[in-house]
Amino acid sequence: MGRTVITITQQLTETEGMLSPFRRTLRRGDQYIFDGLFAAARRHIAAIGQAESLLPFETALLAMLLEQAKEIAVLQQELEQLRTKCE
């Protein structure tokens, strides 16, 4: 007896495949950003799986947001450090 439901990794890859016409139409620079978004979601694949959502892509979008929020937090911290140095 094998798996009865596809894995979250497979599901995410399928969704990425479904969005390939959208990706193809983007500018080259934007395509890199688009790939980065999916790479960000893949960093949280275990958490997306644990969410047991009927629509895993919704949770994947949240994972992408989380990674962006993390980057913003790091940048804010760096900005604060630079401000302190300047003062």
Added chain:
Amino acid sequence: MYPIGMDILPVLKTGKLIVLYSPHAACEESMTLIAELGLRGPVTIMDGGNRYKPYQVAMLIRRKTVEINTVANRLCSRRAFTCYEMNTLLGTTPSASHPHVILDLLHTFYDDHVPAHEVHRLLDSCLKQIERLQLSAPVVVTLAPPLVPERTFLLELVCQKADEMLIKEEPMPQAVQPALL
């Protein structure tokens, strides 16, 4: 006999056995049908060939409603991995007034490890159970072509019992003009 593409929902009536036949056991069509039936009420799904794709059904339901969990709770799925299990699965399914969808019924019956006479006996038993289910609700069965030509008789046995038969032909490969340069 009709080509698949026509709306299956109006054909669904209590006492009727609808058979969908295609090279991939009408996988796409049956997922759409399950989603549509789920929006209307409870559905029992019996899967013989690992054809049920819950994520795809969830996406189809989400296009029509935001109450996705309510609809998903109406879908009851059961799976069989051998023809013996399929027989037990059908035998233990209570007669209910909601539709039953049997996905790739014959997939486990195509297993060449099970002798032909045994497969014949089990399929007869399964068809009797399907007749029982038909009395109280519509039954939809999806079928795929046999893996070996010796098992074609199974397909004929099921088709003889069908009230409506919908067939999806495999698209003919289109002629491609090779590049001149």
